[in-house]
Amino acid sequence: MLRQDLDIAIIGAGPVGGTLALALAARGRRVLLVDRADLPPMEDPAFDGRGYAIAAGCQALFATAGIWDALPFAPCPILDIDVTDGRVGRRPSALKLHFDHKAVGDAFGWIIEARSIRVAINKRLHEAGNVTLRAPATARVVRDGQGADVHVGDEIFRVKLVVAAEGRKSPLRQQAGIRVTKLPYNQSAVIFALAHEKPHNGVALEHFLPGGPFAVLPMTGTTDHPNLSAVVFTERDALAQRLYVMEDAAFMREIAARLGTRLGAFTQIGRRWMHRLEAMYAHRYYAERLVLVGDSAHGVHPIAGQGLNLGLQDVAALVDCLEGAADPGAQPVLARYQATRRPVNMAMLLGMDALDRLFSTNFAPLRLARDLGLAAVNRMPGLKRRFMLTAMGR
Ligand SMILES: Cc1cc2nc3c(=O)[nH]c(=O)nc-3n(C[C@H](O)[C@H](O)[C@H](O)COP(=O)(O)OP(=O)(O)OC[C@H]3O[C@@H](n4cnc5c(N)ncnc54)[C@H](O)[C@@H]3O)c2cc1C
Numbered sequence: 001m002l003r004q005d006l007d008i009a010i011i012g013a014g015p016v017g018g019t020l021a022l023a024l025a026a027r028g029r030r031v032l033l034v035d036r037a038d039l040p041p042m043e044d045p046a047f048d049g050r051g052y053a054i055a056a057g058c059q060a061l062f063a064t065a066g067i068w069d070a071l072p073f074a075p076c077p078i079l080d081i082d083v084t085d086g087r088v089g090r091r092p093s094a095l096k097l098h099f100d101h102k103a104v105g106d107a108f109g110w111i112i113e114a115r116s117i118r119v120a121i122n123k124r125l126h127e128a129g130n131v132t133l134r135a136p137a138t139a140r141v142v143r144d145g146q147g148a149d150v151h152v153g154d155e156i157f158r159v160k161l162v163v164a165a166e167g168r169k170s171p172l173r174q175q176a177g178i179r180v181t182k183l184p185y186n187q188s189a190v191i192f193a194l195a196h197e198k199p200h201n202g203v204a205l206e207h208f209l210p211g212g213p214f215a216v217l218p219m220t221g222t223t224d225h226p227n228l229s230a231v232v233f234t235e236r237d238a239l240a241q242r243l244y245v246m247e248d249a250a251f252m253r254e255i256a257a258r259l260g261t262r263l264g265a266f267t268q269i270g271r272r273w274m275h276r277l278e279a280m281y282a283h284r285y286y287a288e289r290l291v292l293v294g295d296s297a298h299g300v301h302p303i304a305g306q307g308l309n310l311g312l313q314d315v316a317a318l319v320d321c322l323e324g325a326a327d328p329g330a331q332p333v334l335a336r337y338q339a340t341r342r343p344v345n346m347a348m349l350l351g352m353d354a355l356d357r358l359f360s361t362n363f364a365p366l367r368l369a370r371d372l373g374l375a376a377v378n379r380m381p382g383l384k385r386r387f388m389l390t391a392m393g394r
Pocket of ligand 1: 011012013014015016017034035036037051052053054137138139165166167168170171189191232275293294295296302304305306307308309310311
């Protein structure tokens, strides 16, 4: 048995755990990072068509962790956002909401290809001096009052704090007996990339339909496909299942019925992905010598692309709470992190939930009210600015 003393163990090297490891290592913490998946230092994965919307407020965290400069494909700035309401096969309602980045002086954020984030994080993890990386591997964690033993193969790492960054099904959260509440939506999202004839001009479209939002997010083009967008096509479960396996020509007709002609002719690039949608929140963010971050702590409806942004804000808050702490696993430190993050995450979760329920209805009076609401907000520059700054994570 090999024994080693480190400061913090992070289980899960997804975008949240990976960023946390780099941010803590940059501040001199000795970090163990374990993931059950392989994390190759160099990879050249094929285009997969998924994009993350990263809010402007989270870019600084990526930059200080060294991830931003390592992104292999240029992020695409989101300059404007169009929010429209409608029905499948009809033109959107004329009462719409338009957010222009010039009102806040900066891009709202960026769409970054999922593989680009993965490649950049993995590259930096292998270069980072203070990160002990074990992947593919599983960890057995035994916590006590003073710290935890993390068993990985025939090694034991003694740490002061264990961070669960394992995503929604976090085994560490379950082992600690932290309860979760789930809010099912009976919706699934079909995700893919679309190459189109006309440029998107950095405009993100959020088109609300009774089955769920249809989002078209601007991506950086490639040599073969100069005009590219990432689509998150939300529908009721049964229809989403059919869309996921539908033959291409019929699938393109379903897209045309929702997108209309704003991007000219289009075609799907790469494969389709499907995710069942469900909001989820943990009742506590910490237990003895254990803390939850990212999707291990919360899952929101992807209606406004805020899931990863909340996880990155968790990272920034945890790094801040741990700064200068002699014992990073001490209860007051973890309590301060929970007090900082849980109310904000809960507010976002409930806001996204309300938005989805408000727009996923065909009830005529409610449709009229929300269209009038969109048009009214569109005429209120102060309120619009507040919305924009919130979406930007500021
Ligand atoms: C349809 C859809 C669209 C979305 N779009 C956006 C968007 O545009 N913008 C946005 O900000 N967010 C978006 N999200 C949310 C976003 O995908 C998540 O919030 C984000 O991936 C959470 O990151 P994470 O690192 O916490 O967890 P994950 O990405 O789930 O990573 C968890 C990691 O832990 C590892 N792991 C799990 N269990 C173990 C274990 N026991 N031992 C070791 N390793 C383990 C896994 O291999 C993985 O690497 C979207 C989500 C969905 C479903």
